[in-house]
Amino acid sequence: MAEPKTQPTDASVEAFLDAAQPARRVEEGHRLDRIMREETGAEPVLWGPSMVGYGSYRYVSPSPTSRTEGEWPKVAFSPRKGALSLYGLKDLPEGAALLPELGAYTEGAGCVYVKRLELVDEGVLRRLIRIAWSREDDRRADG
Template sequence: MAEPKTKPTDASVDAFLDAAQPARRVEEGRRLAQLMREETGEEPVLWGPSIVGFGSFHYVSPSATSRTEGDWPKVGFSPRKGALTLYGLKDLPEGAALLPELGGYTEGAGCVYVKRLDAVDEAVLRQLVRIAARREDDPPRA
């Protein structure tokens, strides 16, 4: 089984957020970190070089051909140049059902992209973060 590449680090979340580009991502990153801290009760941890994560869960992939497992943040984000990338918001059925109420976003395979934090409904975002924070470890597979 391959070792997951994205793991928690001891790197400074503040230093990572301060280096975000363009400049508005610094402020948006700080706002998101505070929002996620408030809603999860967790402190942010830098996962790999670019994901600010809150909490963690152990996952086991459902693939029948290769078993992959590891740890991943329950909820997190990366303040990327083109968009804020949000993780964990649609992983649970309750979150996926609420996601259309978020506002301006697009979706990737496992993430949600937001071009401007002000374009989303903060109350819905907070609810999505609370839902994601309740995620538990995946059950072991035989």
């Protein structure tokens, strides 16, 4: 089984957020970090070179032909140039059902993209973070 490429690091989350581009992403990144800390009670960890994650869970892929497993953050974000990428918000059915109430966003395969943090409902965002935080380890049978 191959190791996932994105792993927790010892790199400074603060330095990573301070270096975000464009300049508004620095402020949005720090604000999102505060929100996620408040809702999870967890300290952030930089996963790989560009993902700020909170907590982790053990996953097992559903593929019967190429089983993979590993650790992944319960909830995470990356302050990318074009948008904030938010991870974990739509993974659980309760989060997926609530997502349409978030405000202005688009979706990727495993994440939600927000062009400006001010365009989303912070109360809904906080609820989505709490839902993602409730995720438990995958408990699929071996085989």
